Amino acid sequence: MSHPHPELGPPPPLPAGALRIVPLGGLGEIGRNMTVFEYDGRLLIIDCGVLFPEEEQPGVDLILPDFDHIRDRLDDVEALVLTHGHEDHIGAVPFLLRERPDIPLVGSRLTLALVSAKLGEHRIKPELVQVAEGERHRFGVFDCEFFAVNHSIPDALAVGVRTPGGSLLHTGDFKMDQLPLDGRLTDLAGFARFGDEGVDLLLSDSTNAEVPGFVTHERDISGVIDKVFGQAGQRIIVACFASHIHRVQQVLDAAQEHGRKVAFVGRSMVRNMNIARDLGYLRVPGGLLVDVKELDAMAPNEAVLISTGSQGEPMSALTRMANRDHQIRIEPGDTVVLASSLIPGNENSVNRVINGLTRWGAKVVHKGNALVHVSGHAPAGELLYVLNMVRPRNFMPVHGEWRHLRAHAQLATLTGVPEKRVVIAEDGVVVDLVDGKASIVGAIPAGYVYVDGASVGDVTESALKDRRILGEEGFISVIVAVDSSSGKLVGEPQIHTRGSGIDVDAYDEVVPKIQDALERAAADGINDVAQLRQLVRRSMGRWVNETYRRRPMIVPVVLEV
Amino acid sequence: MSHPHPELGPPPPLPAGALRIVPLGGLGEIGRNMTVFEYDGRLLIIDCGVLFPEEEQPGVDLILPDFDHIRDRLDDVEALVLTHGHEDHIGAVPFLLRERPDIPLVGSRLTLALVSAKLGEHRIKPELVQVAEGERHRFGVFDCEFFAVNHSIPDALAVGVRTPGGSLLHTGDFKMDQLPLDGRLTDLAGFARFGDEGVDLLLSDSTNAEVPGFVTHERDISGVIDKVFGQAGQRIIVACFASHIHRVQQVLDAAQEHGRKVAFVGRSMVRNMNIARDLGYLRVPGGLLVDVKELDAMAPNEAVLISTGSQGEPMSALTRMANRDHQIRIEPGDTVVLASSLIPGNENSVNRVINGLTRWGAKVVHKGNALVHVSGHAPAGELLYVLNMVRPRNFMPVHGEWRHLRAHAQLATLTGVPEKRVVIAEDGVVVDLVDGKASIVGAIPAGYVYVDGASVGDVTESALKDRRILGEEGFISVIVAVDSSSGKLVGEPQIHTRGSGIDVDAYDEVVPKIQDALERAAADGINDVAQLRQLVRRSMGRWVNETYRRRPMIVPVVLEV
Known part of the structure; x- marks a missing residue:
């Protein structure tokens, strides 16, 4: 197993017949997932996401992958494949398309709808190639096969890529709920078939590699939500991610069941739920939805709000409710459900929101005291299944911090991938697959590119250092x-x-x-x-x-x- | 149960024969615990601690209680009782004693040793009154009885206070490990006797009121530490709080058992362990301890370091090791144990440390993957025992944020304390006990007082607001x-x-x-x-x-x- 090589130099030219893998984001961090594959001078990109800043990056809105490695070669890009519609996989697409707007965007129906809506806000009209599980599409030298995967957003895909230089399977983000709400299972049988054919390199989601066991079924949350609705005497406010269509569906179903009306709060929530509804991913019974203003006139025990702000974002409706700085005033007896994960780094702000809501008398239901969230990522037990089904010749853990990548690498060796065929790379580390063997050959710059306000990249590390000093002193x-x-x-x-x-x-x-x-x-x-x-x-x-x-x-x- | 009263005015004069309780810190937050009791113009203070700043208080070193409420009446203070030696209970003592150095400090042997060492650094020589469990001491009108309590530092005390205006029991911080390492149990029998006599007001630690059940025995950690030592092939580095003498004892015992030598790293760790050893709270076999410089010459599998930095503090030895910025270089095969809780707000920095250590090849054992920490605070199951034993006429949850105070209040009502006798106060809210009934009568200012560098109080909210803007933009x-x-x-x-x-x-x-x-x-x-x-x-x-x-x-x- 490889250790970090801070002394890595620039990579040599790609040998003829070899396949090159360059992660520009998502390795050594949770977010801004982006990997570039190169064969015979042609490029395929999988995902192009953003990373959300921590307190170490004060004032920054978003962090992008550094496109410098491909900037002069954008015309060589055959396609950008988007595995699913989460921000950490599609959020940087507008910034890449500013540099070449006609890169074909490949993805499932929902993924393309979400990225199109986002590009619309940037006034970019993309070239779209809609694909679905079970289909095979060729983009230049890259022969791509798509597999259904189950995740916390519908219509997610894994991608198998066959090239003359070798074949690889990229799982995207996934988990393996065996009783998914939409019946769409992760296609483990497809992975097995691809494995039978011989997969040279598996790139697989490491986010939950440290977590033992298996995911809880998403549908187990329904019972909990139903119980919360049954006990709630006043208003119910549910906060969750604006992309979690299945979670929202469960809340809509419970509201219908308990004779309540629902209003959506928050721009991205309203936008995404409109898309999901139009495309048939969200079933909304007639008369269930009302405008947030209409809720005021209704009895508190008839009202449900579904809102963003589950991460304690300062300007979100939920945070403002907690601070009594919102038209909706929390009253004793109200119930607030935080039906989402707690993204590391947001603990303080979420804690402040819980305390604020509690102070005004709300009962707060969260994953700490009730089963109102299950993760979207496969834990160790499920990752082992994938490794055993695919039996890759080489393995490269992706999507995770060092702790997650190492834990996933460990799982791979336990399933029999030889230690020297397990490649732990960081962003910018260049991996070449030559004669069926993957190895690290060099590194290219893959630092953070900051978006602050209207501009990209002009806030530098030195400006951030100044901000940290100014902010402290x-x-x-x-x-x-x-x-x-x-x-x-x-x-x-x-x-x-x-x-x-x-x-x-x-x-x-x-x-x-x-x-x-x-x-x-x-x-x-x-x-x-x-x-x-x-x-x-x-x-x-x-x-x-x-x-x-x-x-x-x-x-x-x-x-x- | 009372709800917050932002409209509270200044309190009326204290009626004759009544007992007044004024929390200056620790209610609505975790930290800077300090409560002032007043009877017939005389004052008793329990604890005087600091709060550690969050990212909302950039550049601040410490946060103190506001002494303004008692500043003109320091001569009326009969005593300052310190329940135990943690910073959030003794950390602000030097700042109070600057204003009147001869306030008698009352506490157990270890507590007084720790506070004296701290005061020595501030060149203050305090008046000390050493007390022990089972003893009764009178300080003016305040007749105090001390009870042993089990906590994450030895020699902690609860305080019963009898006054002509009523009697109260203040638990301090406690838990109820029934098999404590030092055999010193929380004196539940004493609480019961005091309860038999009739306790007008119980003030009890709410930190873990949301956590169901009972604590795990501290001694259960020994087996885990032993296993970690048995499996470690190279160096072992254990990070824990500098005050956690029992935890350090367990590590020393394991080192002795496995034939390793131990060095302490970090100023507060070295200081506290010297005090604990001198007073007989820490048993150190001869020849076990070495200087950190001597470790370099030893084989890695003979060395143990016990260090501070378990919270990812930027300047701590452990953080610098994670960044390869310390004389001790982490090598593949080293084992790092984070044998402490993760204080809310430190998640990001601890995560960065874990990733840094993992990156260099260390195996990191932490409370997320092994039983290497148990909390020092009683969870709900134990709090119920105390409530049922004491059967107080009135109840006031202390030491906690709103979520904890409300959860504890709920427990109290479940044990039969009438709802209207449960008083949820915040810092600065004045509670009077009149004719056996506690109620909120007003509020006094109890804002944050910031220590930044050499000065106290001159960094104001407005300067912090400027820092936040400067830090962001x-x-x-x-x-x-x-x-x-x-x-x-x-x-x-x-x-x-x-x-x-x-x-x-x-x-x-x-x-x-x-x-x-x-x-x-x-x-x-x-x-x-x-x-x-x-x-x-x-x-x-x-x-x-x-x-x-x-x-x-x-x-x-x-x-x-």
Whole structure:
């Protein structure tokens, strides 16, 4: 099993007859899944998703894969295959299509509907190739076969790719609920057939590789939701992901059963449920849906809201309800159901929302106290089935942080994949499949590309570092005007500060020190602005550190007048 | 059961013969526990702890209770009783004693040793009153009885307080391991006797009120640690809280058993273990301990490190090991045990540490995959025992966020405490016990007091708000010099930015707009600096928002020359 190689150099040219695999995202992290396959100079991409920022990336809206590796070769791309419609698989498509709008997008009916709606908002009209499970489509040298997989969004696909350089199976995200709500099973029989043919490389979802056992059936949630509805005396508010159509269906069914009306809250929830309904993925009994405004006029025990905000997003309806900052006022007796996973990193904000709702008297049902969520990803028990069915010659765990990739690699070796045929790669690590053997041959840059507001990529690591310092310590800016010829101070230094917590009056103590330093410099004939700036920074920095033991950012400005 | 009363006014004067309870911290949050009891003009304080900041309080080191409510009455304080030696119960003592150094500190032997060491670092020599379970001590009108309680630090106490105004029992933090490692049980029999006498008010630890059932025995961890030691081929690194003496004892015992030597890493770990050893709370076989430098010379399979950093603290040894930024280099085959809880809010940093360690080949054992931690707080099953034994006339859940307080209140009513005798208070909510009935009578300010660097309280909410904006968006500062009489621009506007992600060249576009605006103002005869500043802010803000859809802080500076 390979260990990380921080010393990896650029990869050699791809040998004739070899297949190259370059993960641009999703390996070493949960999100921005994107893998590029290359054979004979032609490229196939599977997925193109976004990563959501953590507190280490303050102010960032989205994180994209770095397209640099393929930027000059976009015309070589035969197709972009989208395994399913989640943001971490389709979210970066608009940004890639800005660079070449006619890359064919390949996916299932629902996936293409969701990505089209998203592209519509970016005013991009894509070329779509709709596919379905059981079908085989050729994109240049890439002969793709699609397999049904069960996941937390309908219509997800795994992709088998046959090339003259070898064949591979990419599972996408999947789990193996054996009693799925829509009856659409993960096509393990198809995986087995493909395995019989000989799969050179399996790339499989590692998200839950550390979790032992098997998934709970999605349908087991129905009973719990029914019980919650039966006990609720007042309003019911259900928060879940805007893409979780099956979960929403269960809530609609319970509402119908208990004689309540339902309103959708949140832009993405309304948009996705309209798409799902139009395409027949969501069954909505007539008269069940009402507008959120109509709910106000109804008795609380007749109302259900289905809302986004299950991750405690600051601007979401649910967070604003928790803060009493929303038209819907939580009252004692209301029931709030958080019917979703808790994405790592959101614990604090979700906890704050639970406390806020509880404070106002709501009963909060969440996965910590009731079975109102099951994961969309196969745990270890199910991953073993896939490994044993496919019997790949080489294995590469994908979609996961290091802990997940290692755990999945371990499972692969337990099923008999030789250790040296298990490749643990990170984003940017280049893997070549040569003569049936996969190995790491180099690395290309695959860093984070930040979207902040309207622009992509101009917020850099250095800007983020500045933000982290400013966010922790604030800044003090010292503005001095000097005579351009003599370097002598003109007037008094001006001091501006934000976030330093050091009161404006306190600076009376340091201003004379700065003046002193500048006078001495002038006497020594120093009039270089950079030097004077350095002098001001040092005088202020030393004083703040000695007096307050803090290190705010010091921004010296020297104006020549 | 009471609901929050945001409209509460200041409390009325305390009626004669009544007992007043004022929680200054720990109600509505986990941390900075501090409660003030008042009878006949005299005060008793139980605990004086700190709260650790979350990402909402950037750059803050510690959060203290607001002492304002008692600041003018410090001479009325008969004693400060410390239930045990955890930071969230003793951490703010140095800050209170700065204001009156001779407040008698009452606590068990270990608690006083820990708080004394802490006060020594602040150069404060306190007045100590050592007490033990089963003892009764009178502090003015407050007749205190101490009960042994079992917790995740040795020598913890609950406090019964008898006053002419009524009697109360404060559990402190506790759990009820029935087979504790040191044989020191929570004194349920004592609680029962006190209950027989009639307890007017029970204040009880709510941290785990949402968790059903009973604690796992601390000693069950020993078997797991032994197994980990048996399987480890290379170095073993155990991270846990520096106060968890029993956990450390178990690791020392396992090391002795498996013929390994142990080094302590981390200042607080070394300090606390010295204290615990000197006082006989930690048994260290001769020759077991070595200096961390000596470990380098030893074979990896002979070495154990016990370190802080189990919460992924950025500067801790463990985090630096995960980042390959520490003299101890993680190698494949090393075993790291995170033998502690995961404090909410630290999930991301701990996850990063686990991924970092895993990346370098370490096997990471944590509470997610092995029984290497049990909580120090009583879950619901045990809380019910206490409620049933004490049978209080009134109940007030303490130590917890809203979700925990409500869950505990619910348990109390299930045991028969009448709903109207269950008081859910928040920090600052004043509860009076009058004629055997506890009720909310008002509220006093009990906000956060921030420690940042050397100073207390000068970092305000407004500075934190600025830090949050700066941390998300950075700032742009625009400096213009104007002629003091005409208001006319002198020279070019200077622009400085950090963290905005907007390149310096981009401002060429906005500088003429600012110049224009100033010229028009000068033509209109505007030379008021505040107005000019506003003008500059608006020109820059509008441009940034329109061009980049971002809202960095704009800091306009107008220099009159």
